[in-house]
Amino acid sequence: MNLLRQHRISAFLLLLLAMAAFATSQKDLVLLMSSGAIAVLSWYVTEGPRGRSLPEVASNILILGLLFWTLAEFLTDIELADATSVLGRFLLWLLVIKLFSRRTAYEERQRFTLAAMLVVCGCLETVEFVFAALVFAFIALGIWTAMLWRLQSSLDAARASRKGDGAFLPPPLEVAVGRRLLPQFRRLALLSIVVIFAGSVVGFAAFPRFGESRGGRSQSDAVSGFNDRIDLLANARINESRRELFTVVWKDPTGTPEQSKRPIYLRGAVLDRYDPVTHRWEALRTSNAIRAMRTPTDAKFVALGPGVPDTTGGVWTAEIAMRSLATSVLFTVYAPFAVATDESYSVAFDPATLLLRDVGTDHVSRYWWYALRVQPQPSPQMMETLQGSTNPPRSDISFPVPALKPIAERILSQAFVTGIPTAEDVRADPSLRWMRNREIARAVASWMRGGRFRYTTDLTAFEIADGEEPIIAFLERNQFGHCEYFASALGGILRTLGIESRLVTGFVALEYDASTSQYIVRESHAHAWVEVRTGEHQWTAIDPTPEESLMQISERNRAFSDNFRWIYDRLEFLWNSQVLAYDSAAQATIADRMQSKWWKSVQESYDAVRVQMRALVEQYSLGRAGMVWFVAIALAISAAVAAWLFARRRLRHTQRIAGLAGLPPQEARRIAREVSFFADALDMLEDAGFPKPAPLTPRQHVAAITLHDANAGGAFARLVERFYRVRYGGLAQSISDREETRDELLRLKSALSRRR
């Protein structure tokens, strides 16, 4: 009965888990601590020395108050998109109130229902690893608690059914329980949990999907910091999470990993169009010249452009391994000319932007490893090989914000740009254009890094007046912001000055781990910078964001827990890669692989058997008839073994019935063979509805049967007498005795069948 005492504790823990899971989904530590503290207090109040509970009236008043508060909050302040969060909070506080209620079966059911609904609300809010871990713990504990609750409620019902009126006092309920209750319950509960989780994995894998998982790739992309567009009106705080997204190994031409002298810029998206209405930078889609290729399975490099690239300047290799970012984007260093992947992928290369994308649908996840061959200072020939004529230089450069022009000119004059070819010089000699572009861009960027502007990720104080252009607001009034504003300002100024430029978003590899000789790229390393055209086919990256500011912010967020992040990040990586990113494409890939693997293994097994059989036939010159004999003999041997096992089992059963445990084995076997008729008789009686109760002796059982059926009782009585004579009297049955025994058995059988 100690088992049932665990029910209250496990039920309480289950409710706490549900509350913790929901608070985690909301990322609200205050909610977690406050609700958790009150929940713990409720345990002391209701289960403590005095064991009090909240009166129903008080509970109802509190619930009504909570309901009105929630409705008021929802109607005045909250958007429809936050409805789930509001509902979840309501349920959480309702559950907290219910924790102070009486411990009855009805209240218990209500609490469980509230907990389950709370978890479901949390599921609609987030799919992060921590929350998922809490949900799985909730399910496991829920299974345990449900089984205990079933027993407890049955006990309560049985006890309640015994409460008779004073005239009839039924005996108190003595709970009937077998041996070793606790270990058997634990085993059954654990087995159920394991089976449910294993089955849920299969169900998860087989559940039909109709597209890409929203909870997978795009969700993880959204929280990675990387975005393929810049929205200056979003005013969002840049993600400062320390979560590791991927690692970069930067190898010199000899293949030795090294730390680059400057941060490594990893390009993810190129944004070359600014919408002055929505204040967004977006990519201009040009897909005419996209090259698609299939990378080999053995991590061999495949060229991205036609022809042989010029590698005289030395070739560096960037190896990128994803840790917790599922994406179709291959973050590349400018400018890759060959790519290799761990598995065979379908890759698309855009020569205009030098970006790579995974476009295949025949893989399980997008958490992959790939390597790029690059030249840090690519030669014009290299660039021409890569890009061809896909992105010719433009002369009609402008920026759709006219108000920026005087500001750009003022900045240019303030930037102390000297010795740079003027526009007239460029008209006279077009080859000077690229130098002009480069020097102006560097000067303006240097001016921006000069201390006038403060780098910060917190834009809560950033003000944009109605109708004001955010770039002008940044340059003129606020003069603080994050990398997107810096890059947008530089890009806007350059375009206003007629210099072809574009924004690039991606990551910057700042943090070098000397112990593993690799860069660790985190969520907070998402970045935006500018590329300026400095050649017919060449672009130069110009970063107006002060590098020192980036390093400071990266160092500021470093915490002690970073040393142990690898444990959590590994699990989260697995969660993101194997679960969240699982979509219809991955499902189809797994199905194809399993089918081919299964078919292959079946064929291999079949071939192996055929080879063995052939060898056997040849060795013994069996021929077809011989094969048939061989199979028949094999079947006969199997049948004989099965019969022997069955007979042995039957003999042991008879020994148990006849109580031959203390006898020498040979004697026990002999007597068991002699009294096997008694076991047969007991089996017949059990089939007919007269099982022999263990406490009764055979003669008492005869008496019990005779009360119901005199014929059966008589036949069985004679068999019992014979049994006693053989078992205890040492009678050795002769052939006639055995025949008589057989006849008695038949009489018993017919008596029992007549009864039916």
Added chain:
Amino acid sequence: MQATRRRTNFGTAGLLYCLTVVVVALASVNRPNNLLVWIFSAMLIALLVSGVVSGVMLLRLRAHRIEPRRARVGEVLVVRYEIRNLSRFVPAFDLHIEERKLPPSIVNAGEAWMLHCGPGDTVHAEGVFRASKRGLFRFPTFEVWSSFPFGLLRKRLIFERASEVLVEPEIIPLQPTLLSRLARGGLMGGVRASVEVGGGEDFFGVREYRAGDSIRSIAWKRLAGTDQLATIERSRAVPPRVRIVLDLRRATSDLRVAEGVDPRALEEDAITLAASLMALADRQGDEFGLTILGLDVAAIPLRRGHFHRAKVLAALAALDLDQPRDASATLRESAERATVLFVHPDRADTSISPAVGWNFTAAQLSSLRIPVARGGET
């Protein structure tokens, strides 16, 4: 007893759970969220596991109703069940044992429930019933059901095994001095001397003195006259004897009853009164016997003791009032000396017997019983 039928039902909780599973499935399809998909899979598998576990648990169970003893109207009847788990590995939890198709006069007053029956174990559980009428009743079928582990599905094993129980009539506590008042005076054949030697007070005879005889039993007057020692022998005391005669000669429809009174109920009250008188006699140590007039039931001689009491109660319990009555039956003269108590359903009929006796009617039952105090105590 092998189970003859297996049944599976969904309870309310199970139906609600299925509805929830469907809702979660729709949510996970509508809003592709892999975590919701996983939760849906887990809920579905839990439903399957629930069915499999409860089915496997009951697969090798064998149940047996241990024959219930006699019951009595107004008292509880405890029926024991033996459950054997023939499985070698699978335990059984949360087993409920219920009787099916109970006769209307027997109600369930306490469920038989078993928390656990391990592999190879044999465990007993008790069910409690109350009978409101006397007679022979049948427990035709019982079932063993369980909704373990999650309460979603109810699996049942139905055992077709009939048992019979004889419900004895109710015994009302009567006033303790009732019989002693009736038997006083000796004329009615109460206390009498026995024809056997014993340790009583009545003179039996004189014999020769034997060594060891008590000095108090010496016949001193005889010694004075004959100079020979003699011992007085006393007779054995015999308790009073009571014969209860239950008058059932008149058919139920011929009974004279007041408006609104059920004549069958009167007859039952008469039987109850007869049983109560018998119980009173037994409690006082009297010898008692029973004669039923009007039905073909053999008279029970005068005896006392536990088995005799059971025999009388069984005879009263087994009376079938629907049988045809013999209106001409009378009580024959008998040499036995006993107080005769006639119990009539509706009115006293002195023509029943030439013997002298006391006549009771069923209507006197309430007045003869020990008054019940306000708090229910007698």
